[in-house]
Amino acid sequence: xxxxxxxxxxxxxxxxxxxxxxxxYARASLKRRINRVWSLDKFPSFAELRYRIRNDxxxxxxxxxxxxxxxTEMFRDPFFYRALRTDVLPTLAAKPFIRIWHAxxxxxxxxxxxxxxxxxxxxxxxxxLYATDINPDVLASARKGIVALSQMKQYSExxxxxxxxxxxxxxxxxxxxxAKFLDELAERMVFSTHNLVxxxxxxxxxxxxxxxVLIYFDKALQQRVLSLFDESLGLLSYLALGAKETxxxxxxxTKYRPLNGEKIWRKIV
Amino acid sequence: MAENSIITAKKAVVIGGxxxxxxxxxxxxxxxSVPLTYICIIVLHRRNTADSxxxxxxxxxxxxxxxxxxxxxxxxxxxxxxAPADYHVLxxxxxxxxxxxxxxxxxxxxxxxxxxxxAAEVFGPSLIGVLLSGANADGTAxxxxxxxxxxxxxxxxxxxxxxxxxxxQAILNTQVDYILDIQGISSLLNNLNL
Numbered sequence: 223x224x225x226x227x228x229x230x231x232x233x234x235x236x237x238x239x240x241x242x243x244x245x246x247y248a249r250a251s252l253k254r255r256i257n258r259v260w261s262l263d264k265f266p267s268f269a270e271l272r273y274r275i276r277n278d279x280x281x282x283x284x285x286x287x288x289x290x291x292x293x294t295e296m297f298r299d300p301f302f303y304r305a306l307r308t309d310v311l312p313t314l315a316a317k318p319f320i321r322i323w324h325a326x327x328x329x330x331x332x333x334x335x336x337x338x339x340x341x342x343x344x345x346x347x348x349x350x351l352y353a354t355d356i357n358p359d360v361l362a363s364a365r366k367g368i369v370a371l372s373q374m375k376q377y378s379e380x381x382x383x384x385x386x387x388x389x390x391x392x393x394x395x396x397x398x399x400x401a402k403f404l405d406e407l408a409e410r411m412v413f414s415t416h417n418l419v420x421x422x423x424x425x426x427x428x429x430x431x432x433x434x435v436l437i438y439f440d441k442a443l444q445q446r447v448l449s450l451f452d453e454s455l456g457l458l459s460y461l462a463l464g465a466k467e468t469x470x471x472x473x474x475x476t477k478y479r480p481l482n483g484e485k486i487w488r489k490i491v
Numbered sequence: 492m493a494e495n496s497i498i499t500a501k502k503a504v505v506i507g508g509x510x511x512x513x514x515x516x517x518x519x520x521x522x523x524s525v526p527l528t529y530i531c532i533i534v535l536h537r538r539n540t541a542d543s544x545x546x547x548x549x550x551x552x553x554x555x556x557x558x559x560x561x562x563x564x565x566x567x568x569x570x571x572x573x574a575p576a577d578y579h580v581l582x583x584x585x586x587x588x589x590x591x592x593x594x595x596x597x598x599x600x601x602x603x604x605x606x607x608x609x610a611a612e613v614f615g616p617s618l619i620g621v622l623l624s625g626a627n628a629d630g631t632a633x634x635x636x637x638x639x640x641x642x643x644x645x646x647x648x649x650x651x652x653x654x655x656x657x658x659x660q661a662i663l664n665t666q667v668d669y670i671l672d673i674q675g676i677s678s679l680l681n682n683l684n685l
Binding site: 248249250251254255291293434436437438441444464465466467468471 | 561562563575577578581582583584589590591592593594605609612
């Protein structure tokens with residue numbers, strides 16, 4: 223188990239040597255993540271863990287990927303997706319062009335879910351989905367559009383609960399133990415690394431989705447990221463957060479109106 | 492009694508349970524003294540649908556406020572906090588809650604071990620860990636962590652549990668201080684309420 227002072231040393235190393243700033247990540251969760259990698263990679267002591275981090279720049283990729291949580295699924299919280307279908311997409315349909323940003327997209331399951339929604343709403347051809355994450359490796363995996371076949375039963379149940387009426391299996395082809403999504407779905411996606419801690423806004427969007435990312439940040443960093451989103455959203459655009467995340471207590475609260483029930487807000491000022 | 496000398500103010504109680512534990516809580520909650528003077532956090536294994544039916548069900552049994560944990564919310568005494576579906580609940584050193592949707596632990600999210608271990612770090616010897624009925628080994632590692640920091644361990648008497656495995660595992664693998672039936676758990680909790 224890592225001590226608090228040791229954790230500070232590691233965070234300083236990561237920042238000074240590699241530019242990754244984890245100092246405003248929520249401590250309790252980050253500590254669990256560090257203990258998890260320590261035990262997964264079987265470091266006999268803190269000194270050896272630290273030595274590896276300071277001296278092995280290849281290992282850093284893995285370490286950072288393990289520090290961040292990459293748990294995701296398709297159509298997670300199906301009723302959230304149902305709200306996107308019924309309340310959000312119809313209001314975007316009149317736009318000549320739709321820009322969507324998935325911030326912290328991990329291995330891309332939510333991006334492909336969104337592409338399916340857009341296709342079913344007849345909007346995919348005029349949409350662009352920007353999918354960003356801090357980890358290049360998870361983006362490489364997202365780009366392939368491949369998920370484990372064993373997950374598909376759960377995903378198609380989620381899809382139906384989200385209001386999907388098509389046969390979900392028409393969106394992918396099964397190959398050995400994997401499902402590969404149709405190229406058509408990926409055609410409108412752009413994948414890129416982006417660090418919410420240090421990078422700036424890069425476009426203006428009609429919808430930003432950032433679900434279950436802010437819970438890993440402290441309040442100060444949450445506010446920074448929410449301001450970044452605010453700068454990247456035009457009037458009447460939407461911001462979607464995870465089931466347990468909120469705009470309450472942030473400076474955005476008064477500028478956004480919540481949609482009924484789900485964690486979706488519309489910019490009104 | 493020894494019980495009274497151990498138990499002083501500013502306590503925190505973490506309660507974990509799985510199969511059969513809701514029935515226990517439905518019996519314990521109505522007899523808890525009001526207002527609650529200690530911190531109370533409940534982690535139950537539940538279906539991963541994000542609805543608040545469980546909090547509602549429990550709140551029907553007590554006048555103590557029952558609510559699902561919100562991210563970054565301060566941990567206050569006098570409220571019964573319930574871990575939300577599909578999130579682990581952690582506690583920061585500044586005594587605020589932190590939610591986490593990382594990998595399942597013991598096939599569970601929320602996991603009892605995760606919350607117990609995190610609470611042990613923050614509350615140390617002021618923490619009481621209570622493990623109820625369940626058919627899973629979740630909770631045992633958490634109780635060990637609580638013991639290591641000087642806290643008090645309580646399990647439901649396995650014979651009174653709908654699923655005995657969870658308390659049984661804890662009794663076999665940790666040094667449990669009190670093994671109590673449902674009435675015993677209620678009165679221990681009321682003894683904490685100073």
